[in-house]
Amino acid sequence: MNIDSLNTSRFLRNDFKPRLARCELIAVTPTSISSDLEFRNWILKQPEGETLLRCYQCGRCTSACPIAEIDHSFNPRLFLEKVILADESLAENQLIWTCLTCEQCEVRCPEHVKIPQILILAKVRGLVSGNTPETALDRARSILSQGRTIQVSEPMLKTRDKMGLPSLGNPPVKQLAKALKELGLAEKLENIKSIYGGDGDE
């Protein structure tokens, strides 16, 4: 039995906004469904992850979300449904990277579910499959190698000098590397290929 189609019909009856009903029809057509309790348990163990359990699927988050407003396939309520049902396909869905982390949903959620945080955790799980924009990978590599998201150039330093702004030195990257070593992020970043393509903007 297809878990998603079951829930589609359940929520179609309950959703009172026609816009939401349309979203379900568009969004719930996965090609493969993996139900992975390990995924849900991992989310629940992360900081703020257990707020997921408070979600009763009312859909207010979707009504408040500016991205759902312009893209009907983006539906935070449905994303949470997937996590609740331990469907890890969410981690490979490019839509999660169009969450603004604006927290409009969270301020309206009657249960204070940390919605953008749960989407962030899904993004983290998507890294191994390359569901990470190239720009995000570039910034992460730059943070690890220079301690800053951007390359600081000579002209930038000269401008600061001309403006009379103090020198800021160089971040202690060796220390950063030592503190982060056990996470193995540097090695992961070497091997990941982004499915987004492009060189990013940095």
Place this chain on the structure above:
Amino acid sequence: MSKAIEYTYFPGCMIPFRLPHFELTMREVLSRLNIELVADEGHSCCPEPTTFTGVDFEAWLTVGARNIAVSESTGRDTMALCSGCFHTLAMVGHTLQSDSKTRERINKRLKRIGMEATGEVTVKNILHVLHEDVGLDKIRKSIVQPLKDISIAAHYGCHLVRPIEATHMDDAEDPMWMEDLIEVTGAKPVDYPDKMACCGAPISPSDEPKSFVLAADKLRKIRDAGADAIVLVCPTCYTQMEMQQKKAIEHLGPEFSLPVLYLGEMMALAMGMSDLVVNNARRYHRVKLQPLLEKMGVGK
């Protein structure tokens, strides 16, 4: 004059190297108010909260906690000018304080580099410093060139304000501190629909067209409300709504142009330091400031 009040300045990446006129104007404004910003070379990228979190959340917490530890070692309150930096430091600080399991896990990593973070340091943004620490009365006394007949709309952006339990701002859905500052400069604050809507910038790495739809919508609503200019705090919002304004509003017509001021620029203008703004306008503003400055009576 009495000894200046010092804050540990958290610089981040965007403001000091891409938009240094933010730092320049705000340092001068603060210095008039007897405040000095002291940088610490031990700080690194905060790390930025919109993409690095989704790459490795644990690494984000760890690097953020190391920055908190550096701040704690300075013994002063820390102030971040950038909303992204402020958000990260406030969130990580809040997590360290409220979640003891996470605090212990992160501190095990920091211990390897001889550091520890408690999360007890006070992390402020520029509105906390100006509105709460300095206070409107003191700022009012430093205004020498009131921005009369100018209407300004405040854009707060998301990460400066939410989540309220970590940011300690006045309100999550209708903050007013920036409007108060606009009023103190002599300008008229303009209210507009969906004031707390996002500028769209966080998703430009994954979906630039959508990010511009949001920016254009915001800019249109502000213009329709009758504002002469926008004032904001965040360098990412500035990049989106100022530097990229032309690209974002393509479909709104060629005559559309809405000047965007950094909060420090607005205050510098009202404090009689218009040179700081005028001299850097060409380099850091793509939307022409001249008509706005003329309306203010600057540069005549």
